Amino acid sequence: MGLALQLGVLRLMGFLPEAWTSQLPPEAVAFVAMQLKTGDGRLAGYGARQQTRSDHFIAVLKHLGYRKWEPLDVSWLEPWLVERALEHDRDRALLAMTCRKLHQARIVRPAIGTLERLVGGISDLATQETYRRLAPLLTDEVRQQLDALLLPEAGRNLTRHRWLVQPATASNPAAIATALDKLRYLDGLSVAAWDVSSLHPNRQKRLALLARSRSNRHLERLPAAKRYPVLVAFVRESYLTLTDEVLGMVDAFWEQSLAKARRAHDQYQQQVVAAKDTALRTLAQAVAIVLDEDRTPARQVRPSIYAQVPREDLVLAWEAVQTMLYPTRHSHLSFLAKRYPLFKQFTPRLLEQLGFRQGFAGDDFGAALQLVSELQTGRRRKLPEQAPTDFLKPTWRKFVLGDQLSAEQQRPAYELAVLATLRDRLRSGDVYVAPSHRYADLSSYLIPPAEWERVRPERCAQLGLPPVTTDRLTERLQELEDLLGPMRQLLKAGSDVRLEAGELVVTRPAAEEVPAGAKALQQEIGRRLPAVDLTDILVEVNAWLGFTAHLPGLEHAPRGEEHDTRLLATLLATGCNIPLSDMARSAALPYQSLWWTASNYLRDETLKSANNLLVNEHHRQWLASYWGDGTFSSSDGQRFAVSGKVRNARALPTYFGTGRGVTMQTHSSDQYAQYGSKVVPATLRDATVVLDEIVDNETDLAIAEHTTDTAGYSDIIFALFDLLGLFFCPRMRDLADQRLYKIRGQDWTYPDLKFTGTLNPDYIRRHWDELLRLAGSIQSGRVTASLFIGKLQAYPRQNHLTYVLQAYGQLIKTRFILRYLQSQPLRQRIHAQLNKGEELHALRAWLWFGSEGVIRRKQQEAQSEAARCLTLLTNCVLLWNTVYMQEVVQQLRAEGYPVKEAHFESLSPSRYEHINRLGKYSFANPAHLDPLHRRPLRHPSEPMA
Template sequence: MARRDLLNTDDRRILFGVPSDRDALARHYTFGPADLDLIEARRRSGNRLGFAVQLALVRHPGFGLALAGDLPPGFVSYVAEQIGEPASAFVTYARRSQTLTDHAREITAALGLRAPTVGDLSLMIEAGPKAAWSTDSGFAIATGIIDTLRGERILLPAPAVIERTGLAGRARARKRIAHTLIAGLTAEQRGRLDALLVADPARGVTPLAWAKAIPTAPKADHVRNLIEKLIFVRSFAIDPGAGSNIHPDRLRQLVREGRASSAYLLDRYSSHRRHAILVALLLDLEARLIDAALEMADRLIGGAFTRARKAQDRNYAATGKDVGRLMKLFRGTLDALSDAADNDADPMEVLDSRVGWAKLMRARAEVTAIAELAGQDPLIRAADRWTTLRKFAPLLLEVLDFKAARPGDPTLKALQLLRDMNRSGRRQVPADAPMPFRKDWWALVSAEGKIDRRLYETGIFAHLRNKLRSGDVWVERSGNYRRFDSYLVSAEAAAPVVAELNLPATAAEWLETRGRKLDWRLRRFWHRLSRGKLDGVELRDGKLHIAPVRAATPQEADLIAGRLDGLLPAARITEVLHEVARETGFAAAFTNLRTGEPCSNENALFAAILADATNLGLSRMADASQGVTRDQLVWTADAFIREETYRAALAKIIDAHHGLPIASVWGDGTTSSSDGQFFRSGKRGSGAGEVNAKYGVDPGFSFYTHVSDQHGPYHVTVISAATHEAPYVLDGLLNHSSSLAIAEHYTDTGGATDHVFALCSLLGFRFCPRLRDFPDRRLASIGPASDYQGLAPLMGKRIRADVITEHWGDVLRLVASLKTGVVAPSTMLKKLAAYERQNQLDLALQEIGRVERTLFMLDWLEMPELRRRCHAGLNKGEQRHALAQAICTFRQGRIADRSHEAQQFRASGLNLVIAAIVYWNSTYMADAVAHLRANGDDAPDYLLTHTSPVGWEHIAFSGDFLWDRAAALPAGRRSLNFAGRRRAA
């Protein structure tokens, strides 16, 4: 059996390796006065240096010279430099084993430490489960063991011992978690859990496979199917609190394993592990089925109103000729009446002779019909699909437990009324039925003296849809439709986060600081604007006019870019992935879902990634590949490809690219941009995605990507093509896994709202969108707008300081919740936007955002460099989009996957391959720059700034994928393209 490792090579280097770079040496090995006194007590030069080296190693990694292995020369030199001895003296010291041992004992005694013993193994094995309670990460477990040893003042044993005890501790933690999760199960429940893995002849699959298959197309029958599965899952009577004593990360790990494992594989597990996975999976399935049913109901209800509006628009458009004719008739009527009044004639006689009374009377019915059509509420037409609603609505009401904050909430009363009517078979809605929906619907639903059930029930579910979206109404044991407050951390938990962000504890302090700055900026802006001192900005006829940003790329930069591009060597994408993996180690981030080990078949791993990136799919990738089979690809994708492994691998590439010297010519990694890229759906009908008129009539999805100023695409997420991009801006800024410290971020108009301005500022980001409607946006002030008379045409409403003051505490709780990752920013922003009446927290954020947007607008107007910087940042995103289109070409670039998870895999694979290309191009561009400079050609950094590592003409994306040949290429740099020949991609 193959040896199982706890740590990978990078983990071992970080935990047990001796660093060589100067900053790390300074952090770990700078001696204090007490250290120097100990060292100076040695008699000879070699002994002093050897003693100092051992003393340094005991501090980090934590064991003596005997376990350290080969030491980097820079380390010995750094230690020697501090004590004034030659580094060469260490050679003689290392030969004296007795002196080495004696010094090790003296150091441990002086530092109050002791050597590890066999008796410490139990301490280490027990420390392992504590660290492993929340994670399977070998690095975290080993760190927990090391911290425990250091806390007990024990020197570290050999790394292999720590790894073995870590593996034992992890196994023990898994057993404890499993036993905790299944402790309350009865024998009957255990038997039913095992029956989940036995094929059901009626369904043709196991009950578990049937329950896990969640339909995505919005159909009434699919909602019923989801509710049927929910009832089945609940029939196991698993205690909802069974997972409350398990760390959420551990629970998610069990769920991921259960979702990815076949019944055959689960059946081979030990009973306690199998039952624990199934319990976790059922708990998760209940929440997922509730969410899926509500989301599908949401889409069906929303779709009914969308179709109603479109039908109304079509019908009204069809009356265009009639409207024109009737308007001419109306104009003739007005003219006749006007002439009669001017000439003091009988208006009826003039009207009859000029227009014709009979003609007017014949048009009366047409005018009435068109007026009714134009003013018809979409509820009336949406109610035409009431029969579809009735196919799933009664079951939804019966199974789901809806809650609201207020006792006696009218929405819940209306739902209970419908529930009672369904149970009793009563058809007539009582006259005193609660009407929580919009007041303009009241008259519609009771137009003829009694309540129309079709209109009433349709209106109630449309209202419920909005309430669920906002969190005003929630469902017990749901994941996405929880109570609004449940997404926020407590005020106590928020306090340290607020302090870390250096935010004022009170609104008064924030308003005073921001108000003073805003007042000064507005006055300075008017002073400069009125004197024509703003570059490219002027006020004409009460409206701002801003000169467009012009591209400022020197001709010399284009020449250098062309020469660099010509020098890049030709390569296949298979070769690029292998080279980048060798240099960055990103393949190690793809760990086995069950064992945590890295993938041993890199060819299959890279092929699975490329299958996502190119949209080719596993079967076609296997057909086009040499060196991998379809079975290998399916197994690899199942075991290693997950959203979190994609994210970790991308972070490795981005961090490695950030460390390249050439990356600094494009930026320092502190600014970025984000934008969506539309991909058409490969499906038709329901479930094919949303239609965005901006991209035509085809449905599809948007891959929303964040790109750093160094061209690294550090985050991507799939969103609906019809949704607003703004909620997802902060998702990428807060939830990426790379080490980039983004300080300034750019978007276009689609990514900008006042809420994003507010949260970016409070979270420490400078938000700089390129606003298409900039001149039409109003400036805001905390003081009276009348204080800025010269800016009167540009000023909007005064900031409502009272709203900010009243809800400052909730604002801080929201900011802390986002910062700590308790909830995604997009989730909260969408909920705030879904309130039917403006939520007060939403309003407070909007007012804060107006302040921050005004300060940004003043920056934009006063700083041409900011405008150019934003323009350049967004252009880098456009370059990335062009490369994405070149890679994702199979199936005409249409995404055929229905599930969001599969779509996210496509986006993540594409983003990872783009990041690998950017890294690979950057390394060879650095070689090309070095070549030019070595030959006396001028290639200054200020010109290289205008180049880009996002080219792809020299990389072949199609043809046969020769994985074995790519893997067999020798390590090291390939030659630049001096011959000028380029293989076409």
């Protein structure tokens, strides 16, 4: 019995815990005992002789092909770890990877302390390796250029480093021109020609982020072996992000211009309608005089008309009729053409500086773009009569080639048509820019083919995927076939899932009744939870965990006695959307100190680290285990209006009326803790960004299943989840209209559902390796799922990778829908998890009360920091509530209250009625009042707070 259990534990975990006999689940022991027919399976007397356990362990190692860890294993594991550290520099992730690697190599894991020491020393080795790989690039000239970044220029109190870091605040010609100036400066350094391919993209991004968040003085103090790689990565990443920023601003300016042109066109149409009747009456009156030949001689026609109809009215009527008859004004493009001078302020430099490349050569757009570039940069003066026009869309073709434009007007119209097409093709990928993050060639986002051949086995092992398609695809097809028969029987039974007049009907489950005992327990907990200020929650939770230690400053300056007070104040202000000036006055803290603390300590990566600490601590609370095991999560978007012009805000009248806004996308576990948050444009589909935070999850939550609402899924999402070893289970409200897929070549009997599609498994087999390469690229951090999905969805001419992804996703979706229909518990579980997300949204909205809930931060980076702060506050409240709810339960038990464990799952830590978020007001008589009960005036130099 003991030998068999050793074998199972080692095969599962890759090592034997020290006290493994006492840690085994009783159910597992009983199951093995039943197989071996050894009675109750007690292990109390096992291994009374240490030699017995040792002999059994050696026998198990031999049987499974394992061996023990040896110190010499460091010689091959250390270089492997350095490679991984160049991809992921987080110690926790590296430690998990090391354990998996040893398991895959069939080496028994040594004591965890041994591996922690090994991983702890990898950072320095990774720094040395980074410098070694970049050494060929670091010539004396390049070093001088990099050092010059950190020195103020003559006549300017600003370094090039700070100048490059400053983001754009608007999407207008001036901002675009400034970004193009930065690109021109970087072109002068020949940055585009730098070969940094030896460094993983993740490593480059992390080093660049380090440079962006550090001051010039800090960077100057770094040793050369670290400073130059950091600056190389910063300059290279700045080039890519500036390219993306320029094209993003151009895209936004196009959107703004088109919106203004459409509004102007609508106003014009309304004016035409309003003027039409008046013009017709005026002209009719004049025409009547002309036709009345008996009363009005020819010589008296004009005087007679002017006597009854003033000449000014006739002019207005004639202009109104001309307006109605002028065809080019029937389109908003004629109003867009009036904005041509604004485009001309930046488009010549845009076409000259950015190297646009054609990904689609099926028409003459490339020649048209070259022609417009020559026209705008002055190399050509006139538009040729036979200009390329095959690429024009019908709307633009009618406007540009119509006979209503003069020769002088036709050139601007043609140039705008080409620029509009350039914008559309950049979005779709038919035109790309190199180098770039968002606008690069589609294939550049994936692991290069030569590298993929080398890393395929390891990537597949990390994903739990077979390197060939046979096993996985056969398994999925078999699962689908096994679901068909029960589905037919379920439809015949006519239960809550049935057919009515040939249409699928799924009865909505009744609201789950909360037991009376659970309601009573909830009330008793509510009566005993301490009334608390939100500020006190932060102070208490920080005293438990010290999460502020995970928010280091940019310069690692020593922390004074008041540091945590200022840091918690800025966290509260940022997470509650309260202006720092208001917080300074309310908390009697200097505004400048709060501003400095927020600028130096609140950053996206440090806030994420602090949040991870809170999530992990919440996961360890015994009450949280009754709400879930931390492997199931959900995501949803919460929309907030913005104030003023914000680059990433979008119009969405349903939520913002005539204004604009953004979406805070949050990921919540089944234990309520929120492990991810991201700010995206309000019009972006949830499905596009659903995977990012799951792949980037660094908490103790081992997310294996994920759900979203209806807007959160697509065929591609189903495929990617499965390829990444995750189960995607969205709530689906349009089941009757869902298209299901039959399998070509399989003579199966299908249920009477909409199996109107057909997919070819042989096509998936032929392109299986490309699916693996995509999954490996996302898993390794080479590309985010949202970026790649966005490119695929925008691409008008789908390539084979899109087709095979959709085909595999259609198989996974069909399998899921059949499971979803056949399992009411699954539907209820999904519904319950999404309800938890709604509860958390209510808590977040309650916390986000400052400035009437309107976001006033212009930069996406600042918005992201605010979202992280709000998530941190949310997790603090959840943890505080959970801890005190546990205390209340213990107190109730001590008082003899009948507490039942079955009621714990109905409890929720997202309550906030006992929390005071507004602070306290004092109405005591103010001190220092004069005899008239008036206070002295403030001196002009005295600060407000």
